[in-house]
Amino acid sequence: MHVAYVVGQSTGGLPHYTAELANAVSKHAEVTVLKPDKTSADDLFDDEVEVIDAFKPISVSMPQLYSFEVNPFDFVRGIRSYDNLKLLDELDPDVVHDTSDMFPQVKLYAAKHNVGERWPFVVTRHEVALDRFSLSRPPVFVEEAMLAALPDVHESQYIVHSHKQKAALSTHGIDDDIIEVIPHGAYEVFGTHEDVDVDVDPNSLLFFGHIVPPKGLDTLAAAMPLIMREIPDVKLMVAGEGNLPRKLKRLQKNHPENVEVHNYYLPNDEVKNLFGRAEIVVAPYRSQGGTKGHSGAVSTAFSFGKPIVASTAGEFREQVQESGAGRVAPPEDPEKLAAVLIDVLQNDEKRATMRENSLRMAERLSWSSIADQHLDLYERLAGRQHATHSPTASK
Missing domain, CATH: 3.40.50.2000 (Glycogen Phosphorylase B;)
Structure with a gap:
């Protein structure tokens, strides 16, 4: 063949x-x-x-x-x-x-x-x-x-x-x-959980991938002040090429300690380190009348055994919530996204279970x-x- x-x-x-x-x-x-x-x-x-x-x-x-x-x-x-x-x-x-x-x-x-x-x-x-x-x-x-x-x-x-x-x-x-x-x-080209040699940053969120409107980074930026009221030391790590939303730029200017931005196409080693550091991977995609059968960020999160919080766009409900690897929230709803992220960040037991299920998804895929x-x-x-x-x- x-x-x-x-x-x-x-x-x-x-x-x-x-x-x-x-x-x-x-x-x-x-x-x-x-x-x-x-x-x-x-x-x-x-x-x-x-x-x-x-x-x-x-x-x-x-x-x-x-x-x-x-x-x-x-x-x-x-x-x-x-x-x-x-x-x-x-x-x-x-x-x-x-x-x-x-x-x-x-x-x-x-x-x-x-x-x-x-x-x-x-x-x-x-x-x-x-x-x-x-x-x-x-x-x-x-x-x-x-x-x-x-x-x-x-x-x-x-x-x-x-x-x-x-x-x-x-x-x-x-x-x-x-x-x-x-x-x-489940992407393994960036490494897996066994390759990580950095510690997890407590209360850290990772948005990874091309920064374009359908990915919903503006929704996550709008959710951050709500999360910060409950978890003041929460950190949002943004990694990817594209134009940053105005809400994120304003948040970074006013709260630089809560925002870390890598606004370029990341080399593979940097990707591994960022996923290693992340407590939760976030995929807040908008729903735009399409069917998204996957997400590179979610596929990579599985390999690193990371809890995931995603929107209900595309197939994320099945891939993330029904698999037990994370939770979902409605697209373009900062309040509900913030509530889900706060709940997951504050519950060690939930995150541990999500990590196990995320690794099971990596094995299945x-x-x-x-x-x-x-x-x-x-x-x-x-x-x-x-x-x-x-x-x-x-x-």
């Missing part, structure tokens, strides 16, 4: 996701990764994985899209570089898998090179919009409009991370039979288990392709 992975983004969590999956699958199959020549996961691929720097970075991250800080020359050069999907001719894998949502440039050149007709073509959708053309998230609207305007590609299979996502994707006209539900693995589910799918698709193109089938 030879699997070729295609990476459509150079920054953020998608390269990390690809590295985790490729490394795990490479224990059982030949793996090649076609990726931009510079990504956030360049040092994470195992030696068993053949890595080809096939594309130029498009230099567009989610924070850049929300702030309209896009270099048009890099953008065009990056898009055109995906013509290098023609390298699949030489590789001739058994399965081609785009692990990064099939961005417009991948769809454009996959159609040009007939990828879906020549090999089983798998696409992982990490987030599925219920309303593809909603104006509530302009970058998503633009992306969906571009995808709709491009030539169709024959996809053999879609992968989503939850049954809610499957139901949402089926409303896009995708047949249920070609939508497979495989959970998102291990990449070896996730790889096995992918390999089963690849083998079915490759077998189907072989049967379709065999001499007997053609008679």
Whole structure:
């Protein structure tokens, strides 16, 4: 079995996701990764994985899209570089898998090179919009409009991370039979609870990830003064690239002892230390008519055995509260978020139980288990392709 992975983004969590999956699958199959020549996961691929720097970075991250800080020359050069999907001719894998949502440039050149007709073509959708053309998230609207305007590609299979996502994707006209539900693995690329060599900061909260409006950092900033009334030494650690909300800037100016900001894309070692220091990981996402089958922050929190407080957006109720790894609160409700965080911070026994359940989730979502589910799918698709193109089938 030879699997070729295609990476459509150079920054953020998608390269990390690809590295985790490729490394795990490479224990059982030949793996090649076609990726931009510079990504956030360049040092994470195992030696068993053949890595080809096939594309130029498009230099567009989610924070850049929300702030309209896009270099048009890099953008065009990056898009055109995906013509290098023609390298699949030489590789001739058994399965081609785009692990990064099939961005417009991948769809454009996959159609040009007939990828879906020549090999089983798998696409992982990490987030599925219920309303593809909603104006509530302009970058998503633009992306969906571009995808709709491009030539169709024959996809053999879609992968989503939850049954809610499957139901949402089926409303896009995708047949249920070609939508497979495989959970998102618990990130280990930053380390695990066994790798931590720093002490937990008492009463510390960690917000980790791209700082964009849908992540709800403004709600957490608004909750902080309410928490500080009950727990004066609470500390909010914010780590990620993007524009800081005004509420957070004001809070940092007035209460610098309660706020610690790392406003840049963090190297992997810094990520490990911040998760090690955190008492609770917070994911206060807004609900914007989409289905979020995972969160990089939540996936990483599982590996570090951290209690989690999240909103009820997407699948967080099932992943966090029903698993026992944490609690949830309604989106965009600072008062209820503050009440939940105060309750968890003040209850040592609850946090201990949440830590245990968070580690159980990491075990359940291990990449070896996730790889096995992918390999089963690849083998079915490759077998189907072989049967379709065999001499007997053609008679």
